[in-house]
Structures are given as C-alpha cells and as structure tokens.
Amino acid sequence: AxxxxxxxxxxxxxxxxxxxxxxxxxxxxPPYLFWYVQYPNQGLQLLLKYTSAATLVKGINGFEAEFKKxxxxxxxxxxxxxxxxxxxxxxxxxxPHFGNEKLxxxxxxxxxxxx
Amino acid sequence: xxGVTQTPRHLVMGMTNKKSLxxxxxxxHNAMYWYKQSAKKxxxxxxxxxxxxxxxxNSVPSRFSPECPNSSHLFLHLHTLQPEDSAxxxxxxxxxxxxxxxxxxxxxxxxxxL
Numbered sequence: 001a002x003x004x005x006x007x008x009x010x011x012x013x014x015x016x017x018x019x020x021x022x023x024x025x026x027x028x029x030p031p032y033l034f035w036y037v038q039y040p041n042q043g044l045q046l047l048l049k050y051t052s053a054a055t056l057v058k059g060i061n062g063f064e065a066e067f068k069k070x071x072x073x074x075x076x077x078x079x080x081x082x083x084x085x086x087x088x089x090x091x092x093x094x095x096p097h098f099g100n101e102k103l104x105x106x107x108x109x110x111x112x113x114x115x
Numbered sequence: 116x117x118g119v120t121q122t123p124r125h126l127v128m129g130m131t132n133k134k135s136l137x138x139x140x141x142x143x144h145n146a147m148y149w150y151k152q153s154a155k156k157x158x159x160x161x162x163x164x165x166x167x168x169x170x171x172x173n174s175v176p177s178r179f180s181p182e183c184p185n186s187s188h189l190f191l192h193l194h195t196l197q198p199e200d201s202a203x204x205x206x207x208x209x210x211x212x213x214x215x216x217x218x219x220x221x222x223x224x225x226x227x228x229l
Contacts, residue, residue, distance in 0.1 A: 041222060043119065043207070044205070051215055090158065102163070103218070104157070105158040106157055107155060
C-alpha cells in the first residue's frame with residue numbers, strides 16, 4: 001500500500017515570502033506523485049505531477065516540487081507568495097503499472113497568506 | 116457549461132429522505148469518480164466508472180448507490196443516510212481510469228444530514 005503524510009495542517013506565510021509545503025510518501029515501488037490545490041468553494045485542480053522523468057517538476061502559478069527518493073519527500077515550493085495562493089493543498093501518490101491502483105491523498109495543508 | 120459541474124451545490128436532508136447528486140462532465144472523458152471529503156481526513160475514493168462500467172467500489176455502504184448512464188453523467192443516489200455522512204461530495208473525470216492521468220474535479224455538493 002502507499003500513503004502520503006503532509007506535515008502541518010495549517011501554514012501561514014507573508015506575502016512575498018517563500019512558500020514551503022511538506023509531503024512525505026511511503027510506497028513499495030517508485031511512485032507517481034501529485035500536488036492538487038483547492039480554492040474556496042471549488043474542486044481540486046492539478047498543480048503538478050512527478051512521473052519518473054525529471055526530479056524537479058514545475059507546475060502552474062509558479063509552483064514547483066522536487067522528488068527526493070533518499071528523503072521520500074515531494075515538497076512543494078514557490079519563491080514568492082501571492083495573496084491568490086491562499087487555498088488548501090493536497091499531496092497524492094499512486095503506484096504506476098500496478099493493476100487497479102488508485103490515487104491516495106493526504107489530509108491537506110491550508111495555506112494562509114498574510115498581507 | 117465547461118469542465119465538471121455538480122448539482123445541487125448544497126443539500127440538507129433528513130435520515131429518511133431519498134435524494135440524488137448529479138455530476139456532468141463536458142471534457143469528453145471516459146472515466147468518472149465520486150469522492151467524499153470530510154474535515155481533517157484524506158479524500159476518500161468511493162466509486163470509479165470507466166466507459167460506464169463500475170470498476171471500483173471502495174467498500175461504500177449500500178445507502179450510497181451510484182449510476183452512470185453514459186460517459187458524461189454520473190449520479191449518486193442517497194437513502195437512509197446517517198449524520199456521519201455529512202461531507203463534501205466531489206465528482207471528478209479523467210481520460211482513462213489510470214490514476215496517473217490528471218483528474219478534473221467539480222466544485223462539489225455540500226451535504227448535511229440531520
């Protein structure tokens with residue numbers, strides 16, 4: 001089975017500061033990893049995904065994440081926070097080519113931007 | 116309409132009521148999903164349909180009954196629900212049911228069971 005752990009259910013950063021949202025995964029095989037974002041009163045939207053190509057993945061809205069196998073991590077970063085980044089962020093994992101595998105989500109991290 | 120739409124957006128029902136949630140996707144996808152989102156818990160996959168055929172039932176109680184009449188529409192029929200079923204129910208679609216494919220989500224139906 002696979003799982004993800006998101007450290008910190010709430011993160012607050014000042015506008016213009018670095019955003020760092022943490023995700024650690026557990027998987028018996030090399031995983032595929034995802035970050036989704038959920039804005040208020042909306043569904044989830046894919047930010048970026050890692051599928052075993054480049055370990056540094058760039059996504060939409062200036063976000064990026066780095067797959068680190070040695071640390072079993074896939075942390076999400078953005079150099080400079082914007083007010084519009086306030087949302088809930090979900091890390092997710094799946095095992096590719098593994099039969100009827102499903103996408104397993106973390107519990108989410110709510111990001112607040114301080115003006 | 117574009118993307119994935121869900122109706123109603125909010126629903127309050129008693130434990131003896133019968134209601135249905137509707138999802139429609141305008142993306143030409145062939146896989147559709149129901150998820151349950153509760154506070155402080157990970158998203159829970161409930162059902163997966165691929166080309167109108169159910170391919171996943173994640174041990175969901177029978178008081179939840181899905182229906183997929185075609186690749187564009189997905190329903191969740193509800194009856195004799197419990198208060199712990201109160202949650203945000205999200206519908207999603209993707210091109211193929213491979214979990215590595217991007218899933219597109221609707222805005223959800225906020226369900227309250229009294």
